[in-house]
Amino acid sequence: MAIERTLAIIKPDAVGRGLTGEILSRIHAAKFYIIAIKTRRLTRKEAEGFYAVHRERPFFEELTTFMSTSKVVVMVLEAENAIAKWREVMGATDPAKAAPGTIRKELGASIQYNCTHGSDATDTAALEISYFFSGSELV
Numbered sequence: 001m002a003i004e005r006t007l008a009i010i011k012p013d014a015v016g017r018g019l020t021g022e023i024l025s026r027i028h029a030a031k032f033y034i035i036a037i038k039t040r041r042l043t044r045k046e047a048e049g050f051y052a053v054h055r056e057r058p059f060f061e062e063l064t065t066f067m068s069t070s071k072v073v074v075m076v077l078e079a080e081n082a083i084a085k086w087r088e089v090m091g092a093t094d095p096a097k098a099a100p101g102t103i104r105k106e107l108g109a110s111i112q113y114n115c116t117h118g119s120d121a122t123d124t125a126a127l128e129i130s131y132f133f134s135g136s137e138l139v
Contacts, residue, residue, distance in 0.1 A: 006083055008118050013115060034078075039072070074133075
């Protein structure tokens with residue numbers, strides 16, 4: 001199995017509900033290494049840039065508004081097969097369809113307010129990580 005890195009975000013809904021510690025605890029329990037971490041408040045323009053791949057989707061406006069409403073925690077996680085592993089720990093995007101024990105099933109409120117984001121592929125992870133972290137932050 002390959003050691004990978006993935007981007008993880010604790011979204012504004014989770015930060016606002018005081019769930020950051022719980023989510024970090026689950027990250028540690030799943031044996032991820034946190035390579036880099038920072039708390040930020042995204043501007044609307046930064047949120048639009050990050051989610052540019054969804055620009056033509058009907059939910060783009062609502063998503064970028066939501067992601068710029070308050071603070072987020074962005075992290076680079078490392079583990080064997082980190083991308084798939086983090087997606088498994090998060091659960092399905094819709095908390096109602098997420099597996100028991102996952103972050104989104106237990107802590108998410110809706111498809112939009114689902115607490116977390118994770119990269120979906122190796123190339124996406126590299127792009128997303130570089131969006132928030134410089135090379136010197138990843139050493």
